[in-house]
Structure formats: C-alpha cells, structure tokens
Amino acid sequence: MSTPTVEIPYLNISDPSFAMQSEELRNARAASWYARTNYGFAVLRYDEVSKLLKSPKLKQGSAQWPAHNGVHGGLFYDWWTKNLLVLEGEDHHRIRRLLNPAFSPRLIKDLVPRFQALANELIDAFIDQGECEFIRDFAEPYATRVLTILLGIPESEWPKIARLASTVGLALGVTFKRDLDKVEAAVAELYEYADELIKDRQANPGEDFVSRLVLASRDGDRLSDEELRNALVLLIFGGMDTTRNQLGLAMQSFIRNPGQWDLLAEHPELGAKAVEEVMRTNPTVTWVTREAVEDFTYQDLFIEKGTTVHLFTQSSGTDPLAFPNPDMDLLGEHAPHYGFGGGVHHCLGHFVARADMSEALPLLASRIADPHLTGGDEWLPDSGNTGPTRLPIGFTRRS
Template sequence: MSVETAHLQQDIPYLDISDPAFAMQSEQLRDARERSWYARTNYGIAVLRYDEVSKLLKSPKLIQGSAKWPAHNGVHGGLFFDWWTKNLLVLEGEDHHRIRRLLNPAFSPRLIKDLVPRFQALANELVDAFIDKGECEFIADFAEPYATRVLTILLGIPETEWPTIARLASTVGLALGVTFKQDLEKVDAAVAELYEYAEDLIRDRQQNPGEDFVSRLVLASRDGDKLSDEELRNALVLLIFGGMDTTRNQLGLAMQSFMRNPEQWELLAERPDLGGKAVEEVMRINPTVTWVTREAVEDFSYQGLDIKAGTTVHLFTQASGTDPRAFPNPEMDLLGEHPAHYGFGGGVHHCLGHFVARADMSEALPLLAQRIANPHLAGGDEWLPDSGNTGPIRLPIAFTKRA
C-alpha cells in the first residue's frame, strides 16, 4: 500500500454500526457523509450519498447481501436460517425472477384499491377508542393493530387473529437487529409457528379458493409453472413478517417526523389528498429500513475505491434521502418535488409489497391528522436500535381532539 493510499484510508470515516448507541440521524453520520461518499464499518462499507446509492443499487456487480446477515451474527443453522436463505428477499438470478413473476399478480393495485374503504373504517375505529382521552400509546393503540389488521384483511383471515400475527412478526423482526444472536431461540420458535399458520392457510385456500390475496397466490401460475407448497409458505411468512413489522415501525416513525414538523401535520389535516406525498416524505427522511445490503459478486473499482468480491456494501437509505447534494432542502416538505427515495429498496429487489404499504399508510396518516391536533411526546418512549430496521417500541403521545 502506498503512503498516499494509506493516508487516504485514514481519512475515510469509520462507523461502528453494531453499537446500540449508533444513530443514523446524528452529527457523526452527517459529518461522515460530508467528508466522503462512503465509510468503513464493522460490516463492510457503507455508502452515504444519494448519487452513489442510486448507481450502486442498480449495479449488476452487486447482489442482495442480506443472505449473509445470519452468518455475520454467528448463526449458521436453524429454522430462521433455513427460511431466510430461501426467501425472495435473498434469492438471486432466475430463482428470484421466477418466484417474483409468480407472486406479482397477487399484488394487484386493483385488489388493494377495493380494500381502501376498509382501511379507512379500521383507522377510524382505532382512533375512536382513544380520541376522547387526549392521549394514547401510538404503537399499541394504533400502529400495530392497524398494520396487522390490514394484513388480516388482505390475507382473508379473521381480524381477531391480529394479536397472534403481531406477536410472531415482531419476534421474527428481532432477527434483523443487532441483538439477533441472543434472540435466536425466540426467533426460531416464532418461525415454526408462522410456518404452521401459513401451511393451514394454504391448505384451506387450495380447497376453498376465494377472491383474497392468498387464493390468488395459491392459484397463481405462469406458463404451466406454479409455486410449490414450500415456496408459497416461505412467501406468506415473508409477507406476514415484512408487511406487519415494517408498516408498524414506519407509522411510528411518521408520527415522530410530524411531531418534529407540526406545520406539515396541519397542512396534511387541511389537504388529506397529500396522504401519498406524506408517505413518500416520511420514507425519505425517516425510513424504518435504514440501509439496503448488497454483496460484491466480483472485484471492481468504483470512484477510486477497490471493492473485492464478497465485500458487504450497505446502501444507507436514510443518509441518501437527506443528502444535501440531491436535496438542497432536505427537511420534510409535502409540497416539495424531490428525486425518488430508496425506502423500498431499488433495482430488481424493489419491495414487492410497496403497493400495500403505500395504500394503507396514505389512508391512515391524513385521517389521523384530521382527527388529532398538536400531537407531542408524553414521555416514556422506547426505541429499537437506530440501525438495520428501526422504529419505536413504545410511543406515548398526547394531543388535542380536533373540533
């Protein structure tokens, strides 16, 4: 290594992303982004700026890197490991393309659109239960039941099942946090229960198909190709886990963002048609998925950095979504025009369920804004670590009921 290269490397910021105190929205991270387009971390490299994230997300030299997440945490077997390494999130090439092609028709925007009145009725029902108290624990009273019951409506299962689904999805979510290894036993037990749940659902729809999402999955076939029962089960577990955990977290982060930007909350109350824009803005500045993981499949150089095959590359969605080079005014602005964010990932691994998340959150947020004024923290909030998948565990808020 030349003296010049050694000197350059010393100038590259280092981020300890497994430290529970590490924060995405911190001076340390903004300083790192200012100094360099990338940082070194204890899990490979982190890409911090919008332009580089945009280009690398679409690079054929990088594949989905989350497959190695269990191994990074010393986990090499068990139920979660087996499910994780075979689900759509980490599959590549023809395997990924085939399963995605077969799943796609079930995520019909038409099906989602028909469910919007039910989403609205559900949001109102949940708000009715706490509106007169002037306070609520936003996650337990709104975000979690809303996200989970939307999922039960979509899957065509009784809404009364939501507490079980929520508990299991939350437990599987622990696998994406930095405490994965110590939570492994609980995570594997939750996957076992979800397997059973999904298998019962599949058997039922094979015998009694309806108009719901699971029936569409079970009946989906292209050119004589169908999903096997195992592929169906793995896809359903991914949907239950991904659909509930991320939407609940994202709703909590949305409330946090609006409490920091009260004028935007008032704007949303006056202009409920901005619900879709509210979702995009929250996912740009405060996404639950704070990074997208890729892995280099070959040695290559990018902007003077040599990246070896096998290197883990984290594309920081939150840092890129507030990068002043791409967003001269990075603060939340429901009336602003911004480049696309990467809160749903990007490239061939763009989140398959984005229609669902966009539809249910864009109904919930304006409805909340129209019914509650001046939401603010009431103390006692608890948070997941601010890396990987993040969000509030508890979010007690107080507010004024709108006339």
C-alpha cells in the same frame, strides 16, 4: 487502489447507541461518500446509492446476515436463505414473476374503504382521552389488521400475527444471536400457520390474496407448497413489522414538523406524498445490504469480491447534495427515495404499504392536533429495521 485524499470515516454500526440521524453520520457523509464499518462499507450519499443499487456487480447481501451473527443453520436460517428477499438470478425472477399478480393495485384499491373504516375505529377508541400509546393503540393493530384483511383471515387473529411478526423482526437487529431461540420458535409457529392457510385456500379458494397466490400460474409453472409458505411468512413478517415501524416513525416526523401535520389535515389528498416524505427522511429500513460478486473499483474505492456494502437509505434520502432543502416538505418535489429498496429487489409489497399508510396518516391528522411526546418512548436499535416499540403521545382533538 488510489490513495484517499481524505481520512475515511469509520462507523460502528453494531453499537446499540449508533444513530442514523446523528452528527457523527452527517459529518461522515460530508467528509466522504462512503465509510468503513464493522460489516464492510457503508455508502452515505444519494448519487452513489442510486448507482450502486442498480449495479450488476453487487447482489443482495442480506443472505449473509445470519452468518455475520454466527448463525449457520436452523429454521430461521433455512427460511431466510430461501425467501424472495435474498434469492438471486433465475430463482428470484421466477418466484417474483409468480407472486406479482397477487399484488394487484386493483385488489388494494378495493380494500381502501376498509382501511379507512379501520383507522377511524382505532382513533375513536382513544380520541376522547387526549393521549394514547401510539404503537399499541394505533400502529400495531392497524398494520396487522390490514394484513388480516389482505390475507382473508379473521381480524381477531391480529394479536397472534403481531406477536409472531414482531418476534421474527428481532432477527434483523443487532441482538439477533441473543434472541435466536425466540425467533426460531416464532418461525416454527408461522410455518404451521401458513401451511394451514395454504391447505384451506387450496380446498376453498376465494378472492383474497392467499387464494391468488395458491392459484397463481405462469406458463404452466406454479409455486410449490414450500415456496408458498416461505412467501407467506415473508409477507406476514414484512407487512406487519415494517408498516408498524414506519407509522411510528411517521408520527415522530410529524411531531418534529407540526406545520406539515396541519397541512396534511387541511389537504388529505397529500396522504400519498406524506408517505413518500416520511420514507425519504425517516425510513424504518435504514439501509439495504449488497455483496460484491466480483472485484471492482467504484470511484476511488476498491471493493473486493464478497465484501458487504450497506447502502444507507436514510442518509441518502437527506443528502444535501441531492436535496438542498432535505427537511420534510409535502409540497416539495424531490428525487425518488430508496425506502423500498431498489433495482431487482425493489419491495414487491410497496403498493400495500403505500395504500394503507396514505389512508391512515390524513385521517389521523384530520382528527388529532398538536401531537407531542409525553415521555417513556422506547426504540429498536437505530440500524437495519428501526422504529419505536412504545410511543406515548398527547394531543388535542381537532375541531
């Protein structure tokens, strides 16, 4: 290992006060392409994140997250270590191949009018008040009811789904060990919910996403009931938690960039671009985790087998070496972001997230002007999956 020419920065990423969009992190990125952390290394710049995301010398590292937090068994551990997010090799390839047809862009496209009607219904409920609590009144019900539409279950079930998905989401935060009992109880309830859903669709298949999963078969192979259950729990958790968080972060981004909000109101066709820009500059998934499968040296850094490597998606998406003007710009042309991960673990549900958010954001912009924070906002820790848990905003009705 060569001697570093600069002092390598250190970031305490388990500190609840750690902030991705901070001077500390920007200074670290300016000084070095990587930093040391209390969980291995963090890769901070776009070019290195791009290359390492695709490196065969790294595998998905999130499988070790429970162990990092002293959790070595139990319901959450069993589900987490068997779901698509952390599987590798042929196991990952097989399940992804069987799941893939259910994520049909055609299915999503056919649901767009329902997404639009839902967004307008939620906005109608608070538009005359000039204020709302954005997570409670829009982001959470929208993300969760989109999920119920996709799964073919009654929209009235959304509060239960939201509660369970939010609780499982606590497992990805730095307070995981403290919240373990609540997480375990939520996984147990989701298992029961998914099992009932699978049995119903096996007996009464329809046109919905779950029916497509149940009926999915490739070359005589199909998902076992356990694999179906694991996939559904992942979809319920990921589809609600991350979309709700991302919508909250989108509102934060546009409050900071009012000119871009007005531009979106004038040009709703920029909805898809708005999603990409929010996820590039302010993603809910602030890093993706990998683990070295062998000893290797990348640039000046020796990485030992088993080392955790965090690829910082937010930091890489605003890296001035790759984005000379890194601020949000709906009319700009930028390199691809990694808000949905990358490589073989690129998020399977990205079509769903892109479709529902690209409808919601222009509708919001077309109806409310001058959104601004009114105080009392509350946030998840700024690590792993982040976002607001409360976001009170004021606005005027757009004429």
